[in-house]
Amino acid sequence: MPSAEGFIKSTAGGRFAATFMIDDLMYNFSGSFTSSVPAFTCNTATISYSSLKNLNSTRSFEGRVGPSKVQLNLANGPVIDGVLDMPLSPGSTVSGSGVWTQN
Secondary structure (H helix, E strand, C coil): CCEEEEEEEECCCCEEEEEEEECCEEEEEEEEECCCCCCCEEEEEEEECCCHHHCCCEEEEEEEECCCEEEEEECCCCEEEEECCCCCCCCEEEEEEEEEEEC
16 A cells, blocks of 8 residues: 655644645645644654545545544545654544645
């Protein structure tokens, strides 16, 4: 399964942006959590995907943030995960949706 490195940043308002460089294109997954999640940063995020065709449109996800890692499982297969720059306690189960864009 192909993978790429990038980062995830979130705000205390429950919004987040994840960015990955794949084949010289920047893929951005931006969205929001359905529940309140403390602000966090993960500068060592990795996305695993079966096809670049999966990195488009609006996608829902489920996952976990904290205490030391983040993992977002997108409904159509890709997985974004990594180690948080600063631990969050307690960790929480999350869900939400995001939109893929390319630059």
